[in-house]
Amino acid sequence: xxxxxxxxxxxxxxxxxxxxxxxxxxxxxxxxxxxxxxxxxxxxxxxxxxxxxxxxxxxxxxxxxxxxxxxxxxxxxxxxxxxxxxxxxxxxxxxxxxxxxxxxxxxxxxxxxxxxxxxxxxxxxxxxxxxxxxxxxxxxxxxxxxxxxxxxxxxxxxxxxxxxxxxxxxxxxxxxxxxxxxxxxxxxxxxxxxxxxxxxxxxxxxxxxxxxxxxxxxxxxxxxxxxx
Numbered sequence: 001x002x003x004x005x006x007x008x009x010x011x012x013x014x015x016x017x018x019x020x021x022x023x024x025x026x027x028x029x030x031x032x033x034x035x036x037x038x039x040x041x042x043x044x045x046x047x048x049x050x051x052x053x054x055x056x057x058x059x060x061x062x063x064x065x066x067x068x069x070x071x072x073x074x075x076x077x078x079x080x081x082x083x084x085x086x087x088x089x090x091x092x093x094x095x096x097x098x099x100x101x102x103x104x105x106x107x108x109x110x111x112x113x114x115x116x117x118x119x120x121x122x123x124x125x126x127x128x129x130x131x132x133x134x135x136x137x138x139x140x141x142x143x144x145x146x147x148x149x150x151x152x153x154x155x156x157x158x159x160x161x162x163x164x165x166x167x168x169x170x171x172x173x174x175x176x177x178x179x180x181x182x183x184x185x186x187x188x189x190x191x192x193x194x195x196x197x198x199x200x201x202x203x204x205x206x207x208x209x210x211x212x213x214x215x216x217x218x219x220x221x222x223x224x225x226x227x228x
Contacts, residue, residue, distance in 0.1 A: 006031045006192050008160070009061045012049050020216035022046065030208030032183070032193040034224070037213035043196045044087075046213065047162045050194065051083050052076075062159055062192060079108060084158035084191075086149045086166040092137045099133040102152045109156035120155060126181045127151050128174075142169030147178065154185060161186060163195040179206060200228050 007029050014022040022042055035043050049058045052068060060067045060081075067081045084105075092101050102124070106114050115123070124130050129147050132140065140148065146169050153161060166182075167175045183206055186193050197203060203210060203224050210227040212220040220227050 006190075007061075007063050008033065008192055008194070009059075010050055011059045012046055012056075013058050014045060014049055014054060014056045016042065016045065016216070022049070022216045024213075024216075024218050026211060026218070028209040028211075031187065031190075032195065032207045033209040033211060034203040034207035035194060035196045035211050035213060036198065036203070036227075040215075041213040042216045043213055044164050047085065047164055047194065047196065050160075051085050051162055052078050052081060053085075060160075067160065082109075082157075082159035084153035084156055084161045086146075086153045086161070086163045088146075088165050088168055092145060092148060092152070094137045096137065097133070098129060098135050098137065098140070098148050101137065101148060102129075102133075102155050105152045105156040109158075115155055115157050123151055123154055123185070126185060127154075127178065143167075143171065143174060146170055150178070150182065154189075154191075157189070158191060161191050161193045163193065165196055165198070175202075182206075200224075203228065 008027065010026045012022050012024040012026060016022065020042070022045065035046065037043055045054070048054045049056055050060050067083060068076055070076045093104065096104070106120070124133065127147050127150055129151050132144055132148065137145065146167055150166055167178050170178055179202060195206065207224055210221060210224050211218060212227050
C-alpha cells in the first residue's frame, strides 16, 4: 500500500476547575504521535476531548475533513466519527466474553465496509487473543484485557485511534511484540494514532512526532529526538 500523508489538526478548549484551562492547537503530519507529560498534565482529558467524550468547543480534523462535524455542519454523533479509544481501564463489557466484546465494535461502528471475518481472524491472531475468545472478561489478567481492548478498538476500523497507555499492564517482552503489531497493523490500515505513554523507548520505536504537555500547556513538540 502506498504511503499516505496524514495531517491531524485539533483545537482543544476546556476548563478544568481549580487546575487549569486547556487552550491548545495540536498539529501533526505523522501517522503516530505521542502525547507525553507528568501526571495531571491533562493528557487523558485531551484524548477525551479529541474523541468527543467531553462537551466542549474543541475541533478535530484529519486530512482536512472534520471528524466532529457532519457534512451539514452539525455535531457528528460519536459512533460516526471513526475514532477508536483504548484506555488503561479498558472499559470492556464484563457480562460478555472476549469474542462478543470484539464483535460489538464491528456492529456498533457505522462503516461502509465492515471488517471482513478473515481480517478479524487475522487481527485476533496478531494481537494474541485467539485462545481467549471464549473467556469471560472477569477471568482475564490486566495484560490480556488490554490486548482485547486494542482488538475491540481496531475491529471498528477507525480512522483515528487514541491510546492512553494501552500496554501498561503487559509484561516487557509481550509489550514490545504488541506495540510492533500495533504499529504494523495501523500502518497497513492507514490508521492515525495518538498515544499517551511515559516510556521513551516506546516513543522512539513508535512515534514520528511528540507533543509535551505540562499543566495544560504545550511546552514542546517535534520529533522524538528533539523533544525527549
